[in-house]
Amino acid sequence: MRKRNLFIVLTGLTLSFPFMGMSQTWDVPADQKEVVAPFKFTPGIQKQGEQIYSKNCHSCHGNPGKNDWAKLTPPPGDLSAVKAQQQTDGEWFYKITTGKAPMPEFRNVLSEDERWWVVAFLRSFNPGYIQPEPVAKKVFTGRVVTLNLTFDSTQKQVIVKAYDMLQDKRKAPAAGVEVELLVKRYFGNLTMGSPVTTNTQGIAKFTFPGDLPAQRDGFSELVARVLDPKGLMQTTPDTLRIAAGKSNDQPSLLETRAWWSVRSKAPVWIILTYTLSVLIVWGFIIYILLSMVKIYKSGKLK
Amino acid sequence: MAEKDFTLEKITGDLTHHIRLNKGFLAWMGFLTISLLVCLYAYSLQLKNGLGVAGIRDYVSWGMYLSNFVFFVASSLIGMLISAFLGLIGMKWITPLTRIAETIAVAFAAVAGLVIVSDMGRPERLANVFIYARFQSPILWDVTVITTYFVLSLLLLFLPMIADLAIIQRKVTTLPAWLRTVYKVLSLNYRDTPEQNRIIHRSIRILLILIIPAALSIHTVTSWLFAVTSRAGWDSTIFGPYFVSGAFVAGTAAVILAMFFFRKNYKLSDYLTDLHFNNMGKVLATVSLVYLYFNLNEFLVPGYKLKRADAVHLHELLAGKDALLFWFVQIGGLLLPILFMLFRRFRKPVPITIIAVAVLIAAWFKRYLIVIPTQEHPFLPIQHIPENFLHYTPTLTETLISIAPFLLVLIIITLILKFFPVIPLQETAKEKGVEPFIFD
Numbered sequence: 158m159r160k161r162n163l164f165i166v167l168t169g170l171t172l173s174f175p176f177m178g179m180s181q182t183w184d185v186p187a188d189q190k191e192v193v194a195p196f197k198f199t200p201g202i203q204k205q206g207e208q209i210y211s212k213n214c215h216s217c218h219g220n221p222g223k224n225d226w227a228k229l230t231p232p233p234g235d236l237s238a239v240k241a242q243q244q245t246d247g248e249w250f251y252k253i254t255t256g257k258a259p260m261p262e263f264r265n266v267l268s269e270d271e272r273w274w275v276v277a278f279l280r281s282f283n284p285g286y287i288q289p290e291p292v293a294k295k296v297f298t299g300r301v302v303t304l305n306l307t308f309d310s311t312q313k314q315v316i317v318k319a320y321d322m323l324q325d326k327r328k329a330p331a332a333g334v335e336v337e338l339l340v341k342r343y344f345g346n347l348t349m350g351s352p353v354t355t356n357t358q359g360i361a362k363f364t365f366p367g368d369l370p371a372q373r374d375g376f377s378e379l380v381a382r383v384l385d386p387k388g389l390m391q392t393t394p395d396t397l398r399i400a401a402g403k404s405n406d407q408p409s410l411l412e413t414r415a416w417w418s419v420r421s422k423a424p425v426w427i428i429l430t431y432t433l434s435v436l437i438v439w440g441f442i443i444y445i446l447l448s449m450v451k452i453y454k455s456g457k458l459k
Numbered sequence: 460m461a462e463k464d465f466t467l468e469k470i471t472g473d474l475t476h477h478i479r480l481n482k483g484f485l486a487w488m489g490f491l492t493i494s495l496l497v498c499l500y501a502y503s504l505q506l507k508n509g510l511g512v513a514g515i516r517d518y519v520s521w522g523m524y525l526s527n528f529v530f531f532v533a534s535s536l537i538g539m540l541i542s543a544f545l546g547l548i549g550m551k552w553i554t555p556l557t558r559i560a561e562t563i564a565v566a567f568a569a570v571a572g573l574v575i576v577s578d579m580g581r582p583e584r585l586a587n588v589f590i591y592a593r594f595q596s597p598i599l600w601d602v603t604v605i606t607t608y609f610v611l612s613l614l615l616l617f618l619p620m621i622a623d624l625a626i627i628q629r630k631v632t633t634l635p636a637w638l639r640t641v642y643k644v645l646s647l648n649y650r651d652t653p654e655q656n657r658i659i660h661r662s663i664r665i666l667l668i669l670i671i672p673a674a675l676s677i678h679t680v681t682s683w684l685f686a687v688t689s690r691a692g693w694d695s696t697i698f699g700p701y702f703v704s705g706a707f708v709a710g711t712a713a714v715i716l717a718m719f720f721f722r723k724n725y726k727l728s729d730y731l732t733d734l735h736f737n738n739m740g741k742v743l744a745t746v747s748l749v750y751l752y753f754n755l756n757e758f759l760v761p762g763y764k765l766k767r768a769d770a771v772h773l774h775e776l777l778a779g780k781d782a783l784l785f786w787f788v789q790i791g792g793l794l795l796p797i798l799f800m801l802f803r804r805f806r807k808p809v810p811i812t813i814i815a816v817a818v819l820i821a822a823w824f825k826r827y828l829i830v831i832p833t834q835e836h837p838f839l840p841i842q843h844i845p846e847n848f849l850h851y852t853p854t855l856t857e858t859l860i861s862i863a864p865f866l867l868v869l870i871i872i873t874l875i876l877k878f879f880p881v882i883p884l885q886e887t888a889k890e891k892g893v894e895p896f897i898f899d
Binding site: 229230256258259260261416417418419420423424427428431435438439441442444445448449451452453454455456457 | 607650845846
């Protein structure tokens with residue numbers, strides 16, 4: 158008897174194994190479940206949420222209510238379904254924020270407000286939904302720093318001034334702030350030298366290298382931003398377009414004939430090699446076909 | 460002087476007696492046709508539901524279909540090796556093998572193009588390959604050279620057969636009238652006149668020379684489809700000769716297999732003798748040694764430098780997930796066959812055929828190992844993707860679709876070598892020194 162029971166248990170376990178991945182629960186910490194949105198879910202907000210949803214969520218979750226989600230394991234599921242709608246706003250917000258493979262995290266992709274817009278949009282499919290009273294975000298009490306970029310064209314120096322924004326909306330020079338300077342490139346931004354810490358007047362100076370290639374129009378676009386890896390400050394970067402840098406008169410990679418270009422810009426030698434080879438070989442083939450006609454004709458009995 | 464026992468009647472009888480509709484042939488064709496229909500049903504599922512029915516996904520997007528394609532192009536190269544290369548350097552013993560080799564070349568080259576279509580999600584857009592062709596793209600070169608090679612091989616199969624067709628039309632009186640008309644049309648009024656022979660001889664010479672660069676091109680360009688990328692395992696300057704030498708191995712094995720089958724079933728042991736198997740064994744040993752040499756280069760040199768991507772790739776092949784298959788292919792398909800073939804007794808018909816089967820199976824899996832493992836290690840970091848993107852597992856539907864080209868090749872070979880003499884008639888008669896055929 159015992160052996161038989163063991164067998165049944167083992168069989169049951171084996172059969173359920175493939176489904177284990179699906180039934181795994183997604184636990185949300187209790188305090189996160191209680192989090193509520195900082196604003197009311199108005200139709201306008203829901204409309205904004207729809208746009209965010211269609212760009213970031215639709216490809217896997219499909220159209221809510223249409224059951225047309227992507228065929229993935231575990232299935233993404235329909236978010237307008239009862240089971241999905243039973244979750245609290247906080248649970249949804251947490252899941253969107255942190256993700257759980259294969260669902261990506263949206264922490265660095267969508268702002269907090271944008272994540273709440275998506276929650277708002279999804280609630281529009283639930284007629285019985287009553288939104289909990291919104292709780293406004295706590296006012297930030299840390300340091301608020303803005304940057305101001307200027308360029309001294311005679312000294313070839315980029316000057317970054319940092320200001321502390323005080324409670325009474327006055328500005329004061331911000332000392333001891335680590336600032337980095339970047340220049341826009343075709344893909345991403347290039348860091349210029351090392352970060353500089355502002356002096357007591359809130360000033361950080363960078364030398365602009367004269368041999369740095371400028372954009373096609375002769376301008377360079379600079380970005381200054383505060384380095385704040387611990388996230389203790391609220392900072393605003395600044396950008397500046399300056400007529401500096403080595404002028405770039407190189408032709409575009411797509412202007413001349415090249416391997417990587419379209420057919421009309423194929424290198425002449427490739428066109429010639431290809432066409433000549435095809436013509437020569439097929440010329441012989443046609444010659445042989447004509448020879449076969451000749452064999453046929455010369456064999457006719459007179 | 461005529462060789463002992465060979466007469467014109469015997470040669471004609473031996474080499475044409477298989478041209479008839481017997482039960483065995485009909486049963487075999489019926490089996491092939493039904494199997495092909497099953498595979499075509501699988502393809503109809505793919506047409507309806509998309510490439511998702513196959514195991515290929517975003518990372519491994521070239522699966523069995525592309526391994527198949529490389530294998531088919533490889534096998535078709537044998538026509539050039541036997542007829543052109545060995546023929547032009549004056550090897551006389553190849554005469555009875557030329558038609559088998561050319562038939563294999565024609566069949567595999569014809570089907571190779573179809574194999575590519577099975578990998579297309581939107582096959583109805585095939586024409587766009589030509590309409591929007593770029594001269595810079597190896598894909599255009601590949602399509603061009605495969606088409607050209609197919610036509611050259613077809614001509615090289617047909618031209619030496621013209622005389623045989625004229626003989627069949629006159630001598631094989633048991634055939635139905637309509638079939639004799641077909642032979643009459645195809646024989647192009649051949650009457651053994653000096654002018655006709657001169658034209659045929661010159662045309663064959665031209666073809667034999669043209670087919671060498673064409674054959675080298677088809678497999679070199681196929682290898683470039685891989686080698687022009689910077690992926691680990693494909694980023695290699697010797698991929699062209701590596702593919703070409705591997706192709707000769709696969710093709711020679713295919714010819715040996717066909718020789719064995721036709722010798723037994725068409726009772727051709729007077730023409731496909733132990734000498735031919737012995738010599739083909741030597742050819743297979745030689746091309747295998749060349750291939751072994753390229754394999755050594757292909758794995759030892761990146762293995763010595765061990766750049767990071769190469770290290771991951773080589774580890775998976777030599778000691779990781781693909782190790783079992785890799786060592787089966789290298790030892791069972793290359794090292795052991797070479798060792799055995801060094802001994803004369805293993806170059807007798809039965810042992811060499813067994814070796815050829817092992818080599819041919821290993822040759823298919825070799826293509827699988829060239830195409831798939833590289834794609835399982837993409838350069839871009841893999842994040843937040845479904846599990847089935849990471850590892851490639853062929854599906855049943857995909858397997859059936861991959862079997863279809865083999866059935867097609869068998870159908871083509873069966874039909875050609877059923878209705879035309881397997882062994883060149885006129886040439887054999889000339890070599891045996893019997894009196895010439897009289898063409899009225």
